[in-house]
Amino acid sequence: MWIKSISSWIVAVALLLTNLAPVSAERSQVLPELSTHAQAAALMDVTSGRLLYSSHGDDELRIASLTKIMTAIVAIEHGDFRKPVKVSKNAFGKEGSSIYLKLGEEMTLENMLYGLMLRSGNDAATAIAEHVGGSEEGFVYLMNEKARQIGLKHSHFANPHGLDADGHYSSANDLAKLTAYALHNPMFRDIVKTETKKAPNPNESWDYQWYNKNKMLRLYDGADGVKTGYTKKAFRCLVSSATRNGQQLVAVTLNDGDDWNDHGKMLDYGFEFFPLSRLMEKGESVKGHDLVVGSTFQYPFAKGEAEAVENKLVMTPAVRQGSPDLSFGLRGEIRIFLKGEQIGTVPVYQKGSYLPEPSVRNPATGTMAQADTSTFAGSLAYILKKLFLQHD
Incomplete structure (x- = not known):
């Protein structure tokens, strides 16, 4: 009492x-104009969550495999990394990008998360969802609950992989907020900055070897994540992160045909005009x-x-x-x-x-x-x- x-x-x-x-009495700095080729874009500081730039940032759009940022953080928070994930008939041969898992194959959740984020495996996404959520539908419920908990106002998830579906969307601002949240998790940080990963292959004499599709890791000084995405309806989507002088930024573009260059420009803008104090x-x-x-x-x-x-x-x-x-x-x-x-x-x-x-x-x-x-x-x-x- x-x-x-x-x-x-x-x-x-x-x-x-x-x-x-x-x-x-000194006036705040007049910031130069920043523009991209994207349908929607956002730039955020990870430490504070401050939105540094936004263009059509709340527009609800298709996000392709950027979905897997949510899939990864939900699996990390709810799953046991050491437990094996078994590949079901539903996961086996899933359309789109794949890490070519075999029917009935088992792989630890930790290794499968690397396959999910480095190679954007839709088969891995489905297997992870079924393992962690009990079913794909159960996992999607967890995804939407997480979106609600961290305040994503313009997001709704219908699957764990990002293939085009009605009712599956997010916004540039929401994806920046989600990624900043996820980057506070050490496991997530380690996975998305990894350029190459090997994992045991139970079906062959050679190990799996996955190279990260995110070219920003090689193109931009200080880049340390996060995820690429593409479908025929969403077009090119990208979330990147970079760290300089102890400051980490997240850039998001949706439907951007020149995303590698635009992300370099956005990150440069943030580091130059919004240094962390x-x-x-x-x-x-x-x-x-x-x-x-x-x-x-x-x-x-x-x-x-x-x-x-x-x-x-x-x-x-x-x-x-x-x-x-x-x-x-x-x-x-x-x-x-x-x-x-x-x-x-x-x-x-x-x-x-x-x-x-x-x-x-x-x-x-x-x-x-x-x-x-x-x-x-x-x-x-x-x-x-x-x-x-x-x-x-």
């Missing part, structure tokens, strides 16, 4: 202490308070924007005398605003408190290695994990 009571007042109306950063450093003191910042905060600003940032310190009510303190030093959060729009939050802790690491999902087991410690509940879960589950 007392835990419920404490939780209630922690999430109650917060006491606001406002600390406004000075606004520079560090506003707060984990462990630094909060001016005027006996508090420290609980996590590092970075954001891509155009020239002049950082000077217009406003910070608001929101404190949780103090623990009543005689009541147990289960906050583990968490005292509130700093809310960060740019031109009146909230762009992020960072937790603040009492000086001397242990500052937990951010949440990291273990790709091999599917469990959380750390809890989300930006909230009371997350901090409590993390401490209990440390106390009682040391050998998990």
